[in-house]
Amino acid sequence: MTDNIYLYGSKLTEADWRLLPTLIRFDSVDHGHFKCNQRRIRDYHGLFGYTLRLMHHPGILKTVDLWQIQEHYYFSHETINPSRVVPLGPGTQAYAEQTVDQSTSSKEKLSH
Numbered sequence: 001m002t003d004n005i006y007l008y009g010s011k012l013t014e015a016d017w018r019l020l021p022t023l024i025r026f027d028s029v030d031h032g033h034f035k036c037n038q039r040r041i042r043d044y045h046g047l048f049g050y051t052l053r054l055m056h057h058p059g060i061l062k063t064v065d066l067w068q069i070q071e072h073y074y075f076s077h078e079t080i081n082p083s084r085v086v087p088l089g090p091g092t093q094a095y096a097e098q099t100v101d102q103s104t105s106s107k108e109k110l111s112h
Helices: 014-033 045-055 066-076
Strands: none
Touching: 014 045, 014 066
16 A cells, blocks of 8 residues: 555555455454454554545445444354453544545555
């Protein structure tokens, strides 16, 4: 994502939308539940900016329910999480509080 706005340059494709659920789920589920916890998506400037661009596409953010995603994973894998403890965060505010310049590559400036 160093030179492109989307996976295939400046054109938004189905591949971008198919990757989005994995990117959304990673910080809230995979990072802790599956012990992939060296870094989060938000620690990778380019990937996080790309995720924000997709999340802020009209109508997308309001369709994401991170609590439901977390609850599903933490409840459905009894061998990994027998106590069924679900962490409180991160919530969608981690994405809602950010703005991204839609016209730049991953070198964009994120503003808070």
